[in-house]
Amino acid sequence: MNLPSDFLVKMKDLLKDEYEDFYKSYQDPKKQGLRVNTLKVSIDHFIEISPFALDKIPWVKEGFFYKDEERPGKHPYHEAGLYYIQEPSAMAVGEMLDAQPGEKVLDLCAAPGGKTTHIAAKMNQRGFLLANEIHPARAKILSQNIERMGIKNCVVTNETPARLAERFPAYFDRILVDAPCSGEGMFRKDPNACAEWSMENVALCVSRQLDILKHAGNMLKLGGRLVYSTCTFSPEENEGVISHFLKEDSRFKIESVVAYEGFGEGREDWVSEGALDIDKTFRLWPHKLQGEGHFIAVLTKVDGDEGFKRKYVDVLKDQKLLKDYVQFAKETFIESPKGDFILFGDSLYMLPGGTLSLKNLKVLRPGWHLGTNKKNRFEPSHALALSLKGEEVRHTWCVGKDSNEIESYLRGESLAVKGSKGWYLVEVDGFSVGWGKLAGDVLKNHYPKGLRWVGK
Numbered sequence: 219m220n221l222p223s224d225f226l227v228k229m230k231d232l233l234k235d236e237y238e239d240f241y242k243s244y245q246d247p248k249k250q251g252l253r254v255n256t257l258k259v260s261i262d263h264f265i266e267i268s269p270f271a272l273d274k275i276p277w278v279k280e281g282f283f284y285k286d287e288e289r290p291g292k293h294p295y296h297e298a299g300l301y302y303i304q305e306p307s308a309m310a311v312g313e314m315l316d317a318q319p320g321e322k323v324l325d326l327c328a329a330p331g332g333k334t335t336h337i338a339a340k341m342n343q344r345g346f347l348l349a350n351e352i353h354p355a356r357a358k359i360l361s362q363n364i365e366r367m368g369i370k371n372c373v374v375t376n377e378t379p380a381r382l383a384e385r386f387p388a389y390f391d392r393i394l395v396d397a398p399c400s401g402e403g404m405f406r407k408d409p410n411a412c413a414e415w416s417m418e419n420v421a422l423c424v425s426r427q428l429d430i431l432k433h434a435g436n437m438l439k440l441g442g443r444l445v446y447s448t449c450t451f452s453p454e455e456n457e458g459v460i461s462h463f464l465k466e467d468s469r470f471k472i473e474s475v476v477a478y479e480g481f482g483e484g485r486e487d488w489v490s491e492g493a494l495d496i497d498k499t500f501r502l503w504p505h506k507l508q509g510e511g512h513f514i515a516v517l518t519k520v521d522g523d524e525g526f527k528r529k530y531v532d533v534l535k536d537q538k539l540l541k542d543y544v545q546f547a548k549e550t551f552i553e554s555p556k557g558d559f560i561l562f563g564d565s566l567y568m569l570p571g572g573t574l575s576l577k578n579l580k581v582l583r584p585g586w587h588l589g590t591n592k593k594n595r596f597e598p599s600h601a602l603a604l605s606l607k608g609e610e611v612r613h614t615w616c617v618g619k620d621s622n623e624i625e626s627y628l629r630g631e632s633l634a635v636k637g638s639k640g641w642y643l644v645e646v647d648g649f650s651v652g653w654g655k656l657a658g659d660v661l662k663n664h665y666p667k668g669l670r671w672v673g674k
């Protein structure tokens with residue numbers, strides 16, 4: 219690993235006696251973690267069935283370290299969304315945002331979705347979650363991860379913070395700004411992060427972070443929580459940005475939340491004009507805990523306007539447009555899911571409660587994707603399969619994680635299956651992984667082409 223020399227000089231100057239330990243941590247292997255998706259499986263059940271040796275991550279009860287030789291990204295349980303592979307210190311962010319079921323929550327810089335999927339698990343399918351990503355290609359990956367984790371109450375947009383702030387003034391109970399940063403905590407994980415690092419880039423990141431925070435601040439309700447995080451160590455992007463933001467926007471204060479063992483304090487002595495309580499922010503260091511490193515600040519909005527007029531989304535009223543879905547629902551579900559519908563092109567979605575008008579915003583998914591209206595029939599989506607449990611549907615076809623059948627299914631092959639015709643929820647050890655359509659003893663494969671295990 220080629221650590222940038224200016225970075226090392228700077229860290230030596232900042233860390234003084236601690237520098238040697240910090241520097242040595244770069245010789246250790248990166249720490250790898252997975253977070254159990256409690257929307258799909260309880261922690262205890264996952265521990266029982268886990269194919270991987272797991273060690274608890276102390277600061278998040280759903281989080282576990284796994285060993286370097288394990289490959290959890292290539293397992294049927296991964297395709298079934300039983301866990302999300304996430305860097306261990308990054309898991310502390312979702313803990314500190316502490317979203318609750320029923321709230322309105324914004325994840326403003328969300329791709330690829332590590333924190334969004336953590337937030338969604340905490341919300342337990344209730345409330346309104348808006349996951350936004352400014353880069354179109356990354357927004358697609360975010361959307362796929364939300365689908366794999368079986369999340370129903372999430373809208374995905376591809377917008378700038380400024381445009382969202384116009385639509386959602388003082389709207390959210392909680393907002394996460396997991397800011398784009400110089401990525402100094404990524405050096406062990408990603409060699410490109412070393413190559414791209416420069417002092418100029420740190421300065422560029424600071425102005426971008428301040429701009430994002432300004433808009434985030436306007437979208438938070440009075441009394442709401444704003445969490446700012448980075449995966450970098452530079453004081454400019456951490457204590458510096460927070461101090462600057464609080465100086466400009468007096469509606470916020472730093473909240474003191476309980477620290478976990480091994481978390482360091484924000485460093486007042488590393489910035490000029492550090493904000494009040496800046497030492498109550500958190501620094502997670504690679505030489506003090508088993509993670510790559512993070513900075514986290516928890517802010518509360520203690521002053522500001524309320525009572526904006528809202529325009530809610532127009533829900534689908536014309537029942538004729540639901541005709542094919544209703545037929546599918548009757549044949550497939552034990553009990554049809556209830557909620558408001560919206561048609562987005564030919565695709566049918568169910569809206570999370572409290573969705574504001576999304577008109578003129580770039581929307582990738584306006585909620586829970588149920589499926590698509592084809593000519594005189596309804597085809598269920600992969601997102602629907604991944605968010606259903608076996609007991610909710612009439613037909614399931616369940617195979618084991620080590621079976622040849624699951625491999626064949628994930629490769630996209632049709633399978634010989636006996637049973638009455640219709641849509642089957644395909645399960646691995648009782649966890650949904652996709653759809654198959656049975657007719658004439660052949661289960662036609664509806665596992666999405668882009669996800670198939672080609673060559674695996």
Ligand SMILES: C[S@@+](CC[C@H](N)C(=O)[O-])C[C@H]1O[C@@H](n2cnc3c(N)ncnc32)[C@H](O)[C@@H]1O
Pocket residue numbers: 308326327328329330331332333334351352353356378379396397398399426430
């Ligand atoms: C640290 S990453 C987010 C990681 C994500 N929260 C997770 O846990 O998986 C920061 C994200 O901010 C996005 N970003 C870059 N510039 C931005 C801007 N000006 N406004 C909002 N987001 C931006 C990047 O594309 C990137 O996906």
